[in-house]
Amino acid sequence: MKNDQIAAVFEQLSDLLEIQEANPFRIRAYRSAGRTIGSTAESFASLVEEDADLTQFSGIGKDLAKQIVEVVMTGQHAQLAELKEQIPPGVVDMLRIRGVGPKKVAVFYNKLNLQSLDQLKAAAQAGELSALKGFGKKTEQSILDNIDLAAEAGKRISIAEARTAAEAIVEDLRQLKSVTQTAVAGSCRRRRETCGDLDVLATSSDATAAMDRLAEHSLVDSVLQRGDTKQRVRLKSGVELDLRVVADSSYGASMQYFTGSKEHNVVVRQRAKDLGLKVNEYGVFQGDEQIAGATEEDVYAALNLPWIPPELRENRREFELAAAGDMPRLVEVSDVKGDLHMHTTASDGAASILEMAEAAKSRGLKYIAITDHSKRVSMANGLDAARLRTHWDDIRAAREQIDGIELLCGIECDILEDASMDLDDDVLAEADWVVAVLHYGLQQPRAQIMKRLLAAIQNPNVNIIGHPTGRLVDKREGADINMTEMLKAAADHGVMMEINAHFKRLDLDDVHAAAARDLGIPIVISTDAHSVNGFDVLQYGVDQGRRAGLTKEDVANTKTWSQFKKLLER
Ligand SMILES: [Zn+2]
Ligand SMILES: [Zn+2]
Structure with a gap:
């Protein structure tokens, strides 16, 4: 369980308690615990496993520590579950309305017994909200303005979609002569895995022209609000984007503030x-x-x-x-010299060995590993020993047809549910590069998942664990891994860790990649390309590495081929 998820439990708990108008001290304690957990680099799940003393963290007392253990061990929080039974889900939905927090929702629910967005809307239309003590016509109107969006609010888009949209809009604004500076701010600039909204800043002598230009952009669905220097639009993807036109003398401060x-x-x-x-x-x-x-x-x-x-x-x-005067120079896309995870038509890729090699070379890469699937992944036409050996012959033959790039005979080998490898050791021993992965049985209990990972790490033929948790961003939880134990074993056995750069995976995540680096484990940022365009996702993996604070030195595939080759000698 990730810190973000544990933090979300306590944040939700504080929201629901606030709706119930519970003791404000308790509410505040839960809220601050959520913040502490969310902003701590060390994994609370691992701390719990190690039986560490959680009260070492500010704002976490004995009682809260016990609750964190409960959340990590069971994935649940008894009191939160109870509150969810008591408070109708439609009431919780009201929190999604812009400008409406738990205090207001408490009044709607407790005073007017409103239990859904529809009921709230009807009450607002009937003027019942502005009749409440402490509420005015303005609040009522704002709720009416925003309530329809609330159904879709909370929608998040991947960093890939966010960057593509925000950068296209910035590029477009840059075309205006009156715009002198413009850039993306917010969580997108911080390269979070997903973004809930987008922020763009600009300096311009003509704010109206900038806002008009944005309003006409093909990605924009509608203008939601417009002021003298600020415009909020809704993109066709459903997320909202704010454009702020600021003075040159404030541009840096605004970038800092809104990032x-x-x-x-x-x-x-x-x-x-x-x-x-x-x-x-x-x-x-x-x-x-x-x-x-x-x-x-x-x-x-x-x-x-x-x-x-x-x-x-x-x-x-x-x-x-x-x-400490130690601000790192973070790894950059241009530092990357090799890509060590990709597929060809031999399994589920769209391009041949040579096509992938040519594409990689044209992007400036100096070495690649072809790592098609092993046989367990039958849906992806995974390779058995005989087909794999023929495939490797094809890779060796391809070496003769292209200069200036090294081609490694690799395999993405499944770690099976019973902890054995999908291919025999004698086959794996012939490979230049073995990526061991979990694809199936991700729901197995932690003990079995760890047995599988540790067996793979102890296998002398394995070079790296690929997409280690198997999670899909915002779609699928990863396997239940004791991250600390896995990383320690990898460090002991000289096994590397992958940051899978695909924006749907980004696995390892930032927190765990930092933990791997702290143990001296070489990290490889791989695209897992399934086509020649698949190399495009490299930037997202590099972004994730940057969020982990990785420098060029921490990332093994920034090394030259002759340096990297030495890492292969285990
Ligand atoms: Zn895979
Ligand atoms: Zn793959």
Whole structure:
């Protein structure tokens, strides 16, 4: 279980308790526990396994520690389950309306007994909300404006979709002569795995022209709100995008502010306060005087901080690294020299060995491993020993037809449900590169999953564990893995770990990739390309590596071929 998921349990718990108008101290305690868990790099699931003392974390007392253990061990929280029984789901849906928090929902539910979005809408239309104490016509109208969107709100898009849309819009705005600077901010700039909304900033002498241009963009479905310098639109994908036109003197401060994360900016604001300064979206201020704001570098410098890469702005380690003067130079797409996971027509890929090699070479890669599926994946036409050996002969033959790129005879070999490998050791021993993976039986109990992973790691023919958890972002939970134990075994046996770059996988995730790096495990960022265009996803894997704080040195496939070759000698 990931920290985000554990954090979400406590956040939901605080929301539901607030709707029930429970003790505010308890609500606050749960909320702060959620924040602590969500922003801690160490995996709480692993800490629980190790029986570690959770009260070492700020805001987590004995009682909360017990509840965290319960959540990790059972995947459930008894009190939350009870609250969900008591409070109708339609009431919880009201939280999705923009500008409506648990306090307002509590009033709708407890005072008017409204139990669904439809009932709330009818009450708003009848003017019943503005008749409530503490509510006005404005709130009522805002609810009416936003309630229809609430059904779809909470929709998140993949980082690939987010980047593609936001970057296209930025490119389009750049075409305007009046626009001097424009860029993507928000969670998309931090390269989160998914984005719930998008933020774009621009500086321009003509805000109207910029907003008009955005309104006409082919990705835009409708304009939801428009002010003098800010416009909110809804994209056809369902997510909302905010464009803010800001002054040049505030551009850096706005980028900093709207890039977030919230948790990062809490620390930034506190730091300003400690220095007798104030920081907001307009700049850094000493009294009434603006002392920084035009660039992000200036904003951080005014707070005695180095510029912090957006991917690290999660209030995890970035302030420690800054204090130590240790801000890493994060890995970049252009650092990558090899790709060690891809498929061809021999299994479920769309291109031949030579086509994949040519495409990789044209992207500047110097070495690749062809890793088609093993036989267990029959749906993907997986290879048995005889077909694999013929396939490897084909790879060797292809070497003669292309220069300037090394081709490795590889295999993506399933670790079967009984912990044996899908191909015999004598076959695997002939490979240049073996990616061991879990595809089936992901739901097995943790003990069996660990037996499988450890067996693979101890197999001397295995080079790397591919997409280690098997999760699909926002779609499928990964296998129940004792991450600490797996990574320690991998470190002991010289087995590498993959960041699968496909935006639907991004596996390992940022937190676990950082943990692997901390143990000195070489990390390989692989595309798992199934076609020549499949190499395009590399950037998302690199983004994930950057969120993990990885440098070029941490990523094995940034090495030259002759350096990398040495890593293969286990
Ligand atoms: Zn796979
Ligand atoms: Zn694969």
